[in-house]
Amino acid sequence: MSVNPPVVELSTGADYEALAARFRPIFARIAEGELERERSRSLPYEPIRWLKEAGFGAVRVPVAHGGAGASLPQLFRLLIELAEADANLPQALRGHFAFVEDRLNAAPSPERDRWLARFVAGELVGNAWTEVGDVKIGEVITKVSQQDGKWVVNGRKFYSTGSIFADWIDVFARREDTGEDVIAAVSTHQTGVVQFDDWNGxxxxxxxxxxxxxxxAVVEPDNILPFSSRFKYQTALYQLVLLAVLAGISRAAARDAAEAVRGRTRIFSHGNAPLVRHDVQIQQVVGQLHALAFAAEATAVAAAEPAQRAYEARFAGDAEAERQANIDAELASAKGQLVVADLALRASTDLFNALGASAAVADRLLDRHWRNARTVATHNPLVYKAKVIGDWAINGTEPPYVWQIGGSPAAETPAKTA
Incomplete structure (x- = not known):
């Protein structure tokens, strides 16, 4: 069924090389400090500030609103480059780009324009969705209510990735008066918001x-948004950010292997050349690493194309075309996850095949690539993504667009003994 769509300025793409040239010097500065931040576990406040000041958070905002007008595949290409410099940063910005995408999908309104202006001004959004404590699946303990004529949020969340750097937090909560699930966009610049750096992965x-x-924590009425209005391909987009992180890790592993081999002077008596960099077997290992990184990046970028189609279909006035685009976006992100996770884990392991035992020295931190890839790949269990793809291929079952984690009611039933 077709309807007259609203007139909305869309972000359909920019000159990628010109866009990337704005940020590559910043990426290089970020890479210079990556090992020290990893070694001392120092949060990247300064690199985040560099990106904010350069307008990185507004690359998806349409040109008419002061942004760069980048497409989703272009955004993920940028995130891959950033992840090669420091794999933590794209994940820290994951909630921001999801909230930007939601506002891009919103109908034209003064409220939408205010958010786009905030993004262009450099304001960042974090996220806080996951409940902590004894929470059953489907329950939402974090509540939005009215007190003394103001709307306030009360609750505690974990996995609030990137929120410690942000000006706003995208909070998943439930209204006490109606029971409706909502997104409350809460300003961090108030005493009612307290954040902790207690992630211990x-x-x-x-x-x-x-x-x-x-x-x-006070939230303005205009910033309480029905969760039911959230953009449909949100789960795909969250996963695509992680694919970009994994692709960037693959590139970093291949880069570090080549650099280590290039400078290596110690050889094995049973090697193939007087210098390791001329050893054909070592050249083969490094070549394979770069091929893995190439495949990971190509897959991650290709997986983002259906999400861009879903975004554009949102305003095309064809409901069936939009539905199919959202299905394609979810399936593409799931397929990408299955492949890119494997490629990144292989690359971050195989790099040690090009080096000697000295590569395992803790100070070199080459293990960070595997640790980071394994952590990212653990998000959204692979087996369930494979099941979604298979169920669609066999039975035409539409994939789930939203899912939750929580305590199982079955866990309350004592196990029967024989």
Whole structure:
């Protein structure tokens, strides 16, 4: 069924090389400090500030609103380049780009224009969706309510990735008055928001993925958005950011292997050349690493193309075309996850085949590539993504667009003994 679509300025693409040239010097500065941040577990406040000031958070905003007008595949190409410099940063910005995408999908309004202006001004958005504690699946403990004539948010979240760097937090909550699930866009510049750097994973250590506590945090009425209006391909987009991270890790692993081999002076007596960089077997290993990185990047960028179609279909006035584009976006991100996770884990392991035992010295931190890839690949279990793809291919079952994690009701039933 076709309807008259609203007139909306779309972000359909920019000159990628010109766009990337704006940020590559910043990416290079970020890469210079990556090892020290990893070694000392220092959060990247300064690199985030560099990106904010350069307008990185507004690359998806239409040109008519002051942004760069980049397409989604172009955004993910940029995130891959950033992830090669520091894999933590694209994940720290994951919530921001998802919220930007939601506002891009919103109908034209003064409220939408205000958000686009905030993005162009450099303001960043974090996210806080995951409940902590004894929460059953489907329950939402974080609440939005009215107190003394103001709307406030109360609750505690974990995995609030990037929120510690942000000006706003995209909070998944439930209205106490109606029971409706909503997104509350809460300003971090208030005493009612307290954030913690208590993420203790073995990888992606500086993404700022800790807890956020909301204690009567004020939220403006215009910033309480029905979750049902959220853009359809959101889960795909969240996953695409992680694919970009994995592709960037693959590139970094291939880069570090080549650099280490190039400078290596110690050889094995049973090697094939007087210098390791001339050893054909080592050249083969490094060549394979670069091929893995190439395939990971190509897959991640290709997986983003259906999401761009879904975005454009949102305003084309053809409901069936939009539905199919959203299905394609979800399936493409799932297929990409299955492939890119494997490529990144292989690249981050195989780089050691080009080097000696000295590559395992802790100070060199070459293990960070595997630790980061393993951590990212653990998001959204691969087996369930494969199942979604297979169910569509066999039965035409539409993939789920939203899913949750929480305590199982079955866990409350004592196990029967024989």
């Amino acid at each position: 073995f990888g992606q250590k500086t993404t700022g993925s800790g807890a956020s506590v909301f204690n009567n």
